[in-house]
Amino acid sequence: MTTKTAPPTPAKAPGENRLRRTFSALGAAQAYIGLVLILAVGIATKGDIFLNETNLTNAVGAFASRGILAVGVTLVILTGGIDLSVGSLLGIASMTAAMMLSKHSLEPWQIVPICMVVGAFFGFLNGAGTAWLRIQSFVMTLAMLSVVRGLDRQVSDNVSVGTQIAGPDGKLTPQAEAFQLFGTPGHNLFDRIYYPVLAFIVVCVVFHLILTKTRFGRHVYAVGGNPTAARLSGVNVTAITIAVFTLSGMLAGFAGPIDAAYSASADPQAGQSYELDAIAAAVIGGASLAGGKGTIAGTFVGALILTLLDNVLGLNAVSDNWQLVIKGLIVVVAVVLQRPDLFKFFRGGSRS
């Protein structure tokens, strides 16, 4: 018996493998079908109005701050948690930015780090509650949503704070002028690269690299995919959990000034219900709320689907009520189209 050393069965037949690789590449392409569909509808119905640099920049720009939130939320979702507080964190960060600008005349490059620290601080609390006190992240971040919104409203006295601050000469102060770059609609940076869009893309690229190329990224997937295995492999599950919530908060803080600049003011209600958009982008992009599954590329596509869908419906002057209906339907269609194994319901008990 010990003499027979022929490998029992080749675990991989080359032909089969090639087939599989093709399939999985197709699967990846499939993720974009929903987006392509929406682009196609946009082009078919509104040709050049839709497929126009300004229109696309505007559409993505309006969603950029939510898109940035979605990246942070994706991190949290990957570990199997959820972050409902990002909308509130964006709100308090945008308020912080507007106040720093109006009360203390800080420069934008000072404001952004401060806002990120503010967001990261509350994010850290989320992580600590989840990891140390082991509160379900849904409850922890829902509580944080409430607490931070209360603080936001309290510091602002429920009044919105404008960012277009005029100096004694009636013109915008240099700080306010510079701050506008962060997001005033239509503003250009590097000739037609609009800061919010740029920031969103950069955030996506950075976090894509972090997730795919670094140890931290592997650990994030491991914590969400199998926390026990992660722990037994020496992954510091607590630290990773705290880190993703902190990063999510930090990104919300980063998105705050963008939101404030976009509206030229920080509203005490700013960011309300953004968390739903952010989570939706991640989940439409294929992230699983069970954890361990999802990519930044997917979230990016999910965000584009949401914002371009809005744009296409708006350009076609669909009534607001029907927009709600059609939007829901198309999201379902887009998600279904992304699934390669669509019509094989429940074939074979999956082993996971």
Add this chain to the structure above:
Amino acid sequence: MTTKTAPPTPAKAPGENRLRRTFSALGAAQAYIGLVLILAVGIATKGDIFLNETNLTNAVGAFASRGILAVGVTLVILTGGIDLSVGSLLGIASMTAAMMLSKHSLEPWQIVPICMVVGAFFGFLNGAGTAWLRIQSFVMTLAMLSVVRGLDRQVSDNVSVGTQIAGPDGKLTPQAEAFQLFGTPGHNLFDRIYYPVLAFIVVCVVFHLILTKTRFGRHVYAVGGNPTAARLSGVNVTAITIAVFTLSGMLAGFAGPIDAAYSASADPQAGQSYELDAIAAAVIGGASLAGGKGTIAGTFVGALILTLLDNVLGLNAVSDNWQLVIKGLIVVVAVVLQRPDLFKFFRGGSRS
């Protein structure tokens, strides 16, 4: 071997077992500590105003329709899903009720079943999308939230429909009079048992019994705990999934008329963001969003915590901004207090 029948270790040592039973009873009692805390604060600060039948009825009555949603959401959460559409379903059901009453002068006992069917229909679609198309329930029900809200607004033409319909004599029609019983604040049924509260309690009891005493209930827990094992044990996972969403929709339909009667009108926006309250009640009550864990009793306690907390803060005339802050903090404290193993972070690797 077959002769020695003494089991190696008795499967149950009586003394040990008693100990464990006591322990688990204590664990159960612990679940109420958060609630007790809030009651204590209420009594300490506002004594008889708080601990007053009318006040308590009012407080619970205001939350009753959301409490009923929470029961349905608990079912869905137990199977490992989530239902974000319940707020919209409540909205369309309340609109249905108001229209049936105002346009067709139907009797309340005809209206309620119709509303339940309407809710169950959309709930069924949620289930079908989740089970058959295998769309993540978060996406499916988020899309449904949007679609149903759009329909609701469309059928109502964006105008709220009143339920206090006066006949030619200037008095309420008999149907409208009867409809008021469903929830007009302060109304009594059976001398001081207020219908919304009664309905909420009855729904809780019925679904508690269904979950604990029936095969269906066991299957719900099995599907949430391990869908593969459930399927291989002969559970029709698809059917259970569809059933819980349908029941959740049906309960939202049932809550619709209560909400309409409470507000004496169906607003096209009615129920908006109720889903968060409903999910929060379930999760504060111990339901795990991972599925397989949770009870109706817990959800009931969670609902009471939320509503009495609001009530106590309101009675104490805490400013609203601080209310948001304090509410968030207390929810965290209440949830933490419910955990018996609070300070033993990560002690002992659980086998799961």
Add this chain to the structure above:
Amino acid sequence: MTVLTMRAIGKSFPGVRALDGVSLTVAEGEVVALLGENGAGKSTLMNILAGVFKDYEGEIEIGGRVAHIHSPKDARRHGIAMIHQELNLVPELSIADNIFLGRERAILDRKAMEARTAELLRGLGLDLSPRRLIKQCKIAERQLIEVAKALSQNVRVLVMDEPTSALADAEVQRLYAVIRDLTGRGVAVIYISHRLEELEEIADRVVVLRDGTYVGERSEVDRDELIQMMVGRPLGEMFPRADGGGSGVELLKVEGLSVPGEPGSGRTPLREVSLSVRAGEIVGVAGLMGAGRSELLEAIFGVHRPAAGSMSLGGRPYRPRSPKGAIRRGVALVAEDRKAQSLVLGNTIAFNASLPSLGRLLRLGTVDAKREQAAVERQVNELRVKAPGTRFTVGNLSGGNQQKVVLAKWLLTSPSLILMDEPTRGIDVGAKAEIHALMSSLAAGGKGVLVASSELPELLAMCDRILVLCEGRITAEFSRGEHPTQEAILEAAMARQKVTTL
């Protein structure tokens, strides 16, 4: 030279004293086997060594110095690696990612990781791409990947908790070669297994635990004596099946059954499988890893949709569209992977055991808790599940006891045909004998038993007939009367069709 000393180790869980004053020493280059009944505390002892538990009683010394091990990281720092009883891999990550999990460089060096992974896999005879996702790997492959993961570290002490429970002989032999190579380099190995013949082959010393206490140790493996030590009483014949059975009417007939594989899932396709099981007969299914044994049992149980072929059960056509339909016809499947396929780990023993048979425990439409309790308790006691009660959480049971709960669950449905996929995986010798006795008595009671097992001696001793699968095809059939040898079965199991290899 002694590398590891564990002194007076104790550990309690709520309501369970799992370990009490156990000591253990291991020398360099030595293979020490841990033996004991299910729930004796073997895994707990080793988990303490691997840093799974934060607190415990007693002291650990490594290389002569006291080691404070309270986390997996501590354990790794002291050169301890462990292959856990339950597979611990992240399904969505690749093989390479899993092997290096927790030890990556801050910026991943994919190339180096994949090269090293490929090398490790080759050493274990696995020809898999390092980029393959774990969820696409078969159970046996996963187990070998766990081995590779442990080997990839620079270890002084390697703990293997039932590393072979999912492996067939060929892979087991390869594992032995690896272990010998390691011990040659001075690595100490602690090896847990319920397969006594393995201990004979690989262990230098056997340490026996019973009920969380140290019983004794032997350098010479004498099976009867070891059994006596671990069970506390002598055990009769290992495989008690007498000749007989197989004379009944045909119970299950499968003809030309084909099931397509699924791209990406690593499932073996079945090709035109025909077989029959008569009432009172025990039929074995042998084959190498990935031969399609589990697939076959699952197909009969209605888990997969067959593309072609027909089945009949008890003379009537049998076309189960789901496990539910199969169960209704009196078929039961003890699935291969208890954790993933059989148990709701977070729930109680009673909940799990009664799940498929709730239909007969109903009274007025509700579950009759008293009858449920009684039925489950009887079955669980019969199988000698070591647990404080039927309300104990299944996830906190020892591996073998979990397996017993799975058996109890299916016996409660009183099946007429029971399909068993590796039914004695992780089961101690005593309980194994009981399960064998149980199979015999089921057969004697006119039931049919179809059992897939990687342990050929078990099949040879128990079965009236043995079918051999290779790449989803039946390549041979032996009846008890033919007195088949292991070699003959293995040869059939490797009778690959040349055409399919490319």
Add this chain to the structure above:
Amino acid sequence: ASKAPGPSTSADGGEKKKFVVGYSQSNNAEPYRAQLNLQLQHFMKKYPDIELLPIADAKQSSATQVSQVQNFVTQKVDALIVSPTEPAPLTAAVEQACQAKIPVIVLDRTVNTDCYTAFIGGDNVLIGKKAGEEAVKLLPDGGNVVELRGIMSNQPQIDRDKGFREAIAANPKIKIIADREGKWLKEQATPIMQQWLAQHEKIDLVYGHNDPMALGAYLAAQAAGKAEQIKFIGIDGLAIPDGGIRAVQLGQLSATFIYPTGAEEAAETVNKILHGQEVEKKQVLGTTQVTKDNAAELYKKYDLSGQG
């Protein structure tokens, strides 16, 4: 403070009695309502024998507001002010208070019952009409108008739309070429306006149901370089740095219309009621058009930032 209100209590000597007044606001976090709160607190301070409890915020939820009213009734406040989120839901609650013999002042939005002591509020149809008249003035040759609406089912939205359409009917050459729900929010209005600018060659005037929406549209037009060609009309005219009056001063809005808070009138009315004086049951407040000329003056008049 469990005494029923009436002239008898505080008027006759003895120790000075302090009246307790509760106020339920539909949503604190709207700049307009924040302003209202501020003003109410300010004007209430004029009456030392009246204590205004912390303002209760319903956060746009009728259910919350109903229970707030019930809380105040339970506490037996001496007078109650309510700014209903929606008329119908609050009707029963107001009736409850009325039955408990608590005087109720309904501020800003109505309820469907007569069982209250006084109603104080602006007239949204009138404001819409004024805005429409201003549009007619701004577009003598007619033109294309886009309309940013508040939440569709909100009564002010319905009224402001109605009045506006009635007024612009005066000039048939003025057409509303598009209208959408901006939900009262600035950040909703901006992308909508961007889409309109992409769709329509010529937009002459933007009518926003509140200033933030009009300003959100302004931002979009400014970015597209079309802000000069388009006129913007808003409503609210808040005297805050970020508000409509300032925007008119800066030339961003052509005009806005002050939606009166009624805080001063409410404080006055409460005082009268508590001291047993007659009050007018329905007090409809007018509006003031904010133009470049009167903006500075109006800002000063309504600015309360220095006074807490």
